[in-house]
Amino acid sequence: MDYDTPVMELKGVGEKARGLFQKINISTVGELLSHYPRDYETFGEPTPVAEAKVGQVCAVYGAVAGTPSQKKVRNLTILNVNVKDQSGAMLLTFFNMPFLKKLLRPGGHYLFRGLVQSRGAAKLMEQPKLYSYDEYRERMGIMQPKYSLTKGLTNQAVQKAARQALERFEFPEEHYPEELIRRLGLMSCRDALWSVHFPADRDSLLRARKRLVFDEFFDFLLLLRRNRDFAASLPNNYPMVETADTVRFLERMPFGLTGAQKKVWQELREDMGSRRCMNRLIQGDVGSGKTIVAVLALLMCAANGYQGALMAPTEVLATQHFETVSEYTREYGLIFRPVLLVGSLSAKAKREACERIASGEANLIIGTHALIQDRVQYRNLALVVTDEQHRFGVRQREILAGKGKEPHVLVMSATPIPRTLAIILYGDLHVSVIDELPGGRLPIKNCVVNTSYRPKAYEFIAKEVAAGRQAYVICPQVEEGELEDVENVVDYAEKLRSALPAGVQVAYLHGKQRPADKNRIMEEFGAHNIDVLVSTTVIEVGINVPNATVMMVENAERFGLAQLHQLRGRVGRGEYQSYCIFVSAREQKETMERLQILNRSNDGFFIASQDLKLRGPGELFGIRQSGDFSFALGDIYTDAGTLQQAAEAVERILEEDYDLSLEKHRLLKEHVSKPSPRSVDFRTI
Ligand code: ADP
Numbered sequence: 001m002d003y004d005t006p007v008m009e010l011k012g013v014g015e016k017a018r019g020l021f022q023k024i025n026i027s028t029v030g031e032l033l034s035h036y037p038r039d040y041e042t043f044g045e046p047t048p049v050a051e052a053k054v055g056q057v058c059a060v061y062g063a064v065a066g067t068p069s070q071k072k073v074r075n076l077t078i079l080n081v082n083v084k085d086q087s088g089a090m091l092l093t094f095f096n097m098p099f100l101k102k103l104l105r106p107g108g109h110y111l112f113r114g115l116v117q118s119r120g121a122a123k124l125m126e127q128p129k130l131y132s133y134d135e136y137r138e139r140m141g142i143m144q145p146k147y148s149l150t151k152g153l154t155n156q157a158v159q160k161a162a163r164q165a166l167e168r169f170e171f172p173e174e175h176y177p178e179e180l181i182r183r184l185g186l187m188s189c190r191d192a193l194w195s196v197h198f199p200a201d202r203d204s205l206l207r208a209r210k211r212l213v214f215d216e217f218f219d220f221l222l223l224l225r226r227n228r229d230f231a232a233s234l235p236n237n238y239p240m241v242e243t244a245d246t247v248r249f250l251e252r253m254p255f256g257l258t259g260a261q262k263k264v265w266q267e268l269r270e271d272m273g274s275r276r277c278m279n280r281l282i283q284g285d286v287g288s289g290k291t292i293v294a295v296l297a298l299l300m301c302a303a304n305g306y307q308g309a310l311m312a313p314t315e316v317l318a319t320q321h322f323e324t325v326s327e328y329t330r331e332y333g334l335i336f337r338p339v340l341l342v343g344s345l346s347a348k349a350k351r352e353a354c355e356r357i358a359s360g361e362a363n364l365i366i367g368t369h370a371l372i373q374d375r376v377q378y379r380n381l382a383l384v385v386t387d388e389q390h391r392f393g394v395r396q397r398e399i400l401a402g403k404g405k406e407p408h409v410l411v412m413s414a415t416p417i418p419r420t421l422a423i424i425l426y427g428d429l430h431v432s433v434i435d436e437l438p439g440g441r442l443p444i445k446n447c448v449v450n451t452s453y454r455p456k457a458y459e460f461i462a463k464e465v466a467a468g469r470q471a472y473v474i475c476p477q478v479e480e481g482e483l484e485d486v487e488n489v490v491d492y493a494e495k496l497r498s499a500l501p502a503g504v505q506v507a508y509l510h511g512k513q514r515p516a517d518k519n520r521i522m523e524e525f526g527a528h529n530i531d532v533l534v535s536t537t538v539i540e541v542g543i544n545v546p547n548a549t550v551m552m553v554e555n556a557e558r559f560g561l562a563q564l565h566q567l568r569g570r571v572g573r574g575e576y577q578s579y580c581i582f583v584s585a586r587e588q589k590e591t592m593e594r595l596q597i598l599n600r601s602n603d604g605f606f607i608a609s610q611d612l613k614l615r616g617p618g619e620l621f622g623i624r625q626s627g628d629f630s631f632a633l634g635d636i637y638t639d640a641g642t643l644q645q646a647a648e649a650v651e652r653i654l655e656e657d658y659d660l661s662l663e664k665h666r667l668l669k670e671h672v673s674k675p676s677p678r679s680v681d682f683r684t685i
């Protein structure tokens with residue numbers, strides 16, 4: 001077996017399992033092995049009911065007291081079971097698992113494991129896992145991998161498949177030079193893959209992770225280095241001069257640019273008029289006003305008779321940019337002839353858009369990565385701006401080069417990173433920083449609360465809505481996969497609807513909706529036809545609705561602080577006082593302290609680095625700090641040290657042997673020419 005072997009060749013993986021695996025983007029053994037656990041759990045000794053602590057995950061062993069009772073509430077079947085041991089009793093609640101009613105015999109002994117919650121003085125568990133005593137004993141003390149799942153696919157099934165794949169896999173020979181392995185004390189790839197799925201202990205897990213993260217960074221940086229050398233050699237194919245269009249636009253705009261925006265705009269003008277092709281990154285915290293600067297560059301581009309493109313990671317964001325630009329165009333009589341190109345357009349609309357692009361009739365093209373697909377032919381594309389998350393690399397350049405000459409590239413990012421990291425990660429770009437927020441903004445008021453505060457939070461939202469404002473509620477992420485995120489968001493929206501006064505318009509948004517539906521909902525929210533939007537973190541990226549003043553985040557403890565900071569950036573974008581409510585289901589002191597950092601600072605980078613300090617490098621899984629780089633495991637904050645090492649390793653090797661032609665680099669060269677599925681998703685670089 002190798003990376004490309006279909007998962008179907010594993011014993012026990014049939015047609016049905018194949019379909020389920022495919023849903024989580026696994027069709028080969030390589031993809032299965034790089035489907036790393038998202039967490040691990042170790043089962044401890046069962047706890048007597050009386051000693052089970054609220055807010056902690058516990059296992060209790062007890063007898064079912066009385067007959068389980070069942071009721072239906074809307075589309076939920078709720079099963080209540082009392083369980084008793086010598087020390088006390090506890091209520092268990094199961095959702096949509098009616099078969100348990102028969103399975104759980106009154107008087108029978110079972111082991112239940114779950115999060116202990118309180119209702120008044122009583123303790124309860126919702127949706128605990130059920131084990132026989134022996135089953136549980138077998139697992140005690142061993143680190144169990146927990147995988148991301150999809151409905152119908154159990155954790156058990158993924159574990160079994162992964163174990164079998166590891167057993168039958170023919171691991172490739174080590175591709176790094178021996179000296180590198182020794183100097184950095186890297187684990188072999190074989191051991192690393194075994195240990196990341198089935199760690200013997202914490203130590204080997206950490207070493208495994210280090211090796212895998214190193215691989216990701218190394219592959220990425222090698223590619224980046226080549227990109228840099230290539231980009232630096234490009235001439236300016238589209239020289240531009242400033243025209244009256246941008247000057248007039250700036251004069252008519254309701255607000256003046258901040259000092260930082262002015263400085264960056266100056267840099268862009270210089271770049272686009274210079275002898276070399278522009279390769280620039282604008283880094284600016286959420287709400288710092290990056291969009292307007294990009295619009296100015298695109299306007300200069302159009303005024304010089306060229307086409308420009310603005311590319312966003314999601315359709316929702318692309319659509320919003322299109323609306324913003326269309327409004328500017330109408331309001332200020334700009335020379336833009338914008339066109340939107342996203343996947344969810346009808347075939348006919350797409351064809352028409354493509355025609356307008358090919359003929360040059362459209363001079364500003366806004367969309368998702370659909371923009372660089374083969375069949376889009378540009379007339380004279382001179383500038384590509386990518387907003388949030390999308391990097392722009394050799395691959396895309398190659399595609400575009402086939403359609404004309406290399407355009408100027410501008411990348412915008414809100415990921416707060418310090419300069420040293422930026423130089424490593426964006427080594428191929430010049431960096432501009434917008435380090436100033438537009439004036440007149442009221443600082444966001446934050447609070448960190450526990451779940452009992454919910455009714456008050458809903459009251460507060462109702463009050464803001466009554467005052468004409470809007471709110472976001474970010475829904476709890478689902479832990480095990482027995483209920484999918486989707487159902488969760490839908491249920492939550494339903495609950496919220498009944499908790500808020502009649503007439504408040506509540507809608508929901510999640511990743512699995514059709515793009516066209518998502519766009520519609522975002523548009524409606526933007527147009528204030530929706531008051532409260534319940535959403536998963538799909539909302540995290542870039543959305544701008546200045547009338548929204550409340551951001552309520554459920555299960556805030558499960559997010560990285562940097563991510564919470566991004567979420568917070570969705571409010572406080574207008575003239576109104578805005579509020580953030582972080583709801584934590586864990587009341588442990590450390591969790592609350594961690595979240596309190598958000599109260600004390602608005603500086604994204606400071607927040608991310610504090611988070612790291614507080615959590616300690618032990619807690620490396622589960623929480624992701626940054627969505628900006630599509631590494632599977634590596635996190636630019638958590639693994640800054642490894643990133644540095646990988647950068648140095650790449651430099652050393654290229655310095656000695658730029659073409660990788662030495663014998664000791666033979667396997668590395670092979671590896672580079674065919675990146676393993678474990679490397680970064682090259683499509684997005
Ligand atoms: P981000 O940098 O997060 O992409 P946006 O570009 O979406 O931020 O800008 C956030 C909001 O700030 C928008 O409503 C925008 O119109 C507004 N804005 C941008 N620049 C200024 C400025 N100089 N003065 C006042 N408001 C501004």
Ligand code: MG
Pocket residue numbers: 290291387542
């Ligand atoms: Mg933005």
